[in-house]
Amino acid sequence: MMDNVAELLILTLVIITALAFDFTNGFHDTGNAMATSIATGALKPRTAVALSAVLNLVGAFLSVAVAATVAKGIVNLDGVSGDALLTIVFAGLVGGILWNVFTWLLGLPSSSSHALFGGLIGAALIALGTSGVVWGGVVAKILLPALLAPVVAGLVAAVGTWVVHRIVRGVPEKAQERGFRWGQVGSASLVSLAHGTNDAQKTMGVIFLALVAHGTVTADDHIPFWVIAACAVAIALGTYLGGWRVIRTLGKGLVEISSPQGMAAETSSAAIILTSSSLGLPLSTTHVATGSILGSGVGRPGAEVRWGVAGRMGVAWLITLPASGLVGAACWFLAHAVGGATGILVVFALLVAGCFAMWRRSRKEPVNPDNVNDEWDGGQPSLGDAVDEAMAVVTSIEAPARPDARPEAASPAVPAAV
Template sequence: MSTTLFLVTVVIITALFFDFTNGFHDSANAMATSVATGALKPKVAVLIAAILNVAGAFLSTEVAKTISGGIVNDAVVTPTMIFAGLVGAILWNLMTWLFGLPSSSSHALFGGLIGAVLIGAGASGVNFSVVVSKILLPAVMAPLVAGLAAGLATFLLYKLIKRADAEPAAGWFRHAQSVSASLVALSHGTSDGQKTMGVITLVLITAGYQEAGTGPQFWVVAAAGLAIGIGTYSGGWRIMRTMGKGIVDVKSPQGFAAETTSAAAILASSHMGFGLSTTQVCSGSIMGSGVGKKLAEVRWGTARKILYGWLLTLPAAALVGGVAAAIALTGTIGLLLVFLALLVGAGTIYAISKRSPVDSANVNDSAEVTINPVKQPADV
């Protein structure tokens, strides 16, 4: 095996690991409100989301093309830079998952790549016009538009249907949520499932295994779809608790409104090739559904923490990606050190998470995710 092929293989494996983290990090996007309202049982919800994420990955490749030939200049980017960018994205994803923060996996990926390319190739390696038009502007507009749409939809539902929270209307909305949540899961596959496809395609292009300007090959689509599906099925319960219980005490009509508007926004953006954050869209919709219902309580303290996470994601991932690139580009030893740091960092975060586990059995127990709880002595 040549050195180039070995490096490409390592990067592809790392990219698929990122895709896995994207799946469990973002599984809450589709199913948090349905799980919170009782429309779907937790394990059934993530199984449906996983299957539809895989299916959605095959529906479009426009977002993949934005990444493989859009945000960075593939003529100057190397597989090592892409590897370093992925390390930044993975570590940020795991850190925000630990604290139950629904940050953007998409922006973590973009930030990691941008930081690594800036260190490795300079400003000429990043297409800033594409970053602004297809990443930054949608990042500002998408949650606002989704929130307004969900707020209006929620307001109209409660105006048109008296006692919408009571039976039998609530039961009809819970059934409807099964459909609307499935649409979000499908749309998530068309958006986030493509981002890893774009990264792998970019690696193949920069290594000379694929022509510039071409889209992802079938095996890339299949592998990325499967990786995000497996990640989704693993649950990501920590973030699901925050989105289902931490922002708004969601009722079934609100959940239906939030999911429907989220699915519409994500599908439209995928068709246009925008690198949209599905997390931001879904979080914005949930906040909007809280504002749209009279007397509903929106936990603005939690919302502020989520906003801080959004603002930090791209620059934080860029910083880690840049540091990783500076080390990895020194040679083989540097590359191995970065890979070792990724394994140690991921293992440490996972070990810390086991101190305060959140799973399908307790995902709806409370609104907050706590780290390092103090254990009380047992009663005598």
């Protein structure tokens, strides 16, 4: 058994890492609410992310149903010692963060929720075997919503867009744009509020798991208020940072979107996310938002839908759970092999190094509020590009002191479009 000081150190690192995940969730998912409003000009980019941050903060206080699902419905707590559970939670968080930052680097709107769950499942499997995962909860509360959410969101948005265009077909296009931009502000705000009620809760659940492992609370206790407040602030700060690379892909890469489409997409997203939050389902807001945007393109006569971009995003969705699971399993193995607080510190150092390396590479082709609405040039990384990018990042972690040792031809720059 770890001594008290070491155990407290590990608990502190787990909580810090959980809040870091919440922060990445914020900037990775900003586009779910605000990409279409930014693309149509309904909101200026910086105004959009500031508004979204405030509403995410408020939404995080409205419900804890999803947090309870994460805390009690994914990892089997029966017979797991506090030391083992802390390491599992930590390794799962590292897997989720690294996948979030990597897909942000590529401008791919993958699911932060699935990155977190994949990391936790991978760490639990290698640590405890198949009995360490609540498989019924995984199927009912992760896999089925993942399959149904984008389809339902797309159908609702397609019907909504078609109805809207039928109603206003005699109205001049410029007048439509002016009127629906105000509607977009309201619908985008509702998505941001809904995002706070769903995604911030996931980190609350993870921190609650860590507190249970440490013995600070029991599995039947309520989530402490300080956990709710800390997670609300973390996701709001991440949202305010703005995940411009992902915002660009959602706003310009899938569909050339108009204000009526944007309002229909956002309204359908908000309705589905709020419904799932009330039922305690940890839904992927990325899947919902993407399905809604695609549906709005299908529902608008003559709209261009870039199915190639959508297909590459679909591949990223499919590999999110296994990829983050492998990282979570590897992190647990390394932390366990080194042992104790030292093992946790080693993995934490690798996490910091990996995130820094990916941030540094993103500076080669920055996407920011000034160029997020530039015309889409077709640039979108393929799976091969993603592998090349991952290898380049690993190389930069192994040899940070020799940036000149990486010739430009060895790894293609991330396209400006992401």
